[in-house]
Amino acid sequence: MRLYQVDAFTNRLFSGNPAAVCPLGSWIPDELMQQIAAENNLSETAFFVIRPDGDYDLRWFTPAAEVDLCGHATLATAHVLFRHLGYPKEQIGFHTRSGLLTVVKEGEGYLMDFPADRIELVQAPAILAEALGAEPLEVWKGREDYLAVLPTEADVAALRPDFRKLMTLGGRGVLATAPGDNHDFVSRCFFPAYGIDEDPVTGSAHTTLTPYWATRLGKTELRARQISARGGEVGCRLLGDRVELAGQAVTYMAGEILG
Numbered sequence: 001m002r003l004y005q006v007d008a009f010t011n012r013l014f015s016g017n018p019a020a021v022c023p024l025g026s027w028i029p030d031e032l033m034q035q036i037a038a039e040n041n042l043s044e045t046a047f048f049v050i051r052p053d054g055d056y057d058l059r060w061f062t063p064a065a066e067v068d069l070c071g072h073a074t075l076a077t078a079h080v081l082f083r084h085l086g087y088p089k090e091q092i093g094f095h096t097r098s099g100l101l102t103v104v105k106e107g108e109g110y111l112m113d114f115p116a117d118r119i120e121l122v123q124a125p126a127i128l129a130e131a132l133g134a135e136p137l138e139v140w141k142g143r144e145d146y147l148a149v150l151p152t153e154a155d156v157a158a159l160r161p162d163f164r165k166l167m168t169l170g171g172r173g174v175l176a177t178a179p180g181d182n183h184d185f186v187s188r189c190f191f192p193a194y195g196i197d198e199d200p201v202t203g204s205a206h207t208t209l210t211p212y213w214a215t216r217l218g219k220t221e222l223r224a225r226q227i228s229a230r231g232g233e234v235g236c237r238l239l240g241d242r243v244e245l246a247g248q249a250v251t252y253m254a255g256e257i258l259g
Helices: 030-040 070-082 125-130 155-158 163-170 204-218
Strands: 002-009 015-023 042-052 057-063 091-096 098-108 109-115 118-121 138-141 145-149 175-180 184-190 197-200 221-226 232-239 242-247 247-255
Touching: 002 070, 002 232, 015 030, 015 070, 030 057, 030 242, 042 070, 057 070, 057 163, 070 091, 070 109, 070 242, 070 247, 098 204, 125 163, 125 175, 145 204, 155 175, 155 184, 163 175, 175 204, 184 204, 204 221, 204 232
Parallel strands: 015 042, 057 091, 145 175, 184 221
Antiparallel strands: 002 015, 002 247, 042 057, 091 098, 098 109, 109 242, 118 138, 138 145, 175 184, 184 197, 221 232, 232 242
16 A cells, blocks of 8 residues: 655645545555554545546544544645646545545645635633633634634744643634734644644644634635644635635655555
């Protein structure tokens, strides 16, 4: 079985978010995919199979569980197809738990079309501020994540969460965000319940962040940075009930699983 490791949402190695990508001739057992993801110990491992219509079925696994949507591993998969596997068309269609996702190559990067999240203002769970170590200005809830809005980029950078307490919130995790000093907004993303204390760069989170910031800033095109230790850049565009995410990717490794 071939395996590629790709740094997504970056144009240089050792930054962005690393994902493993495994092309399959046909589906292997779910248990084996989960074991491979745990062995890789990256935030996500993507597995894909070609369909009769020329599109692909795509699934994503963290070291602990399968997830419904993953942006950076989708970007990494498209990069592998375009760069290494000779994909001949301009657009790739991925059929996933979150519906049809499309990716097109544009210049040195890729444009991904994802469903926009629906968010609502909520009363913050009592433990949220304690778990984050900061009191949010407001808290929103999307399909999977809490969105905690903080005053400044420095406040987001200074967070030192208690991950055990974050695990008690339910859902997938918490997105902490604020206006950026040099970007429209910045974020950090915490998913300890899925075996990822802090995700380096989270494409799926930007389907939640983009509707919030587009409304707040009154514009549909946004420049974002996830300010994890590795860091990464995400271009965001709100298109009604869809979000277009732009990013680059670079291959770190190509290998073979022998087991």
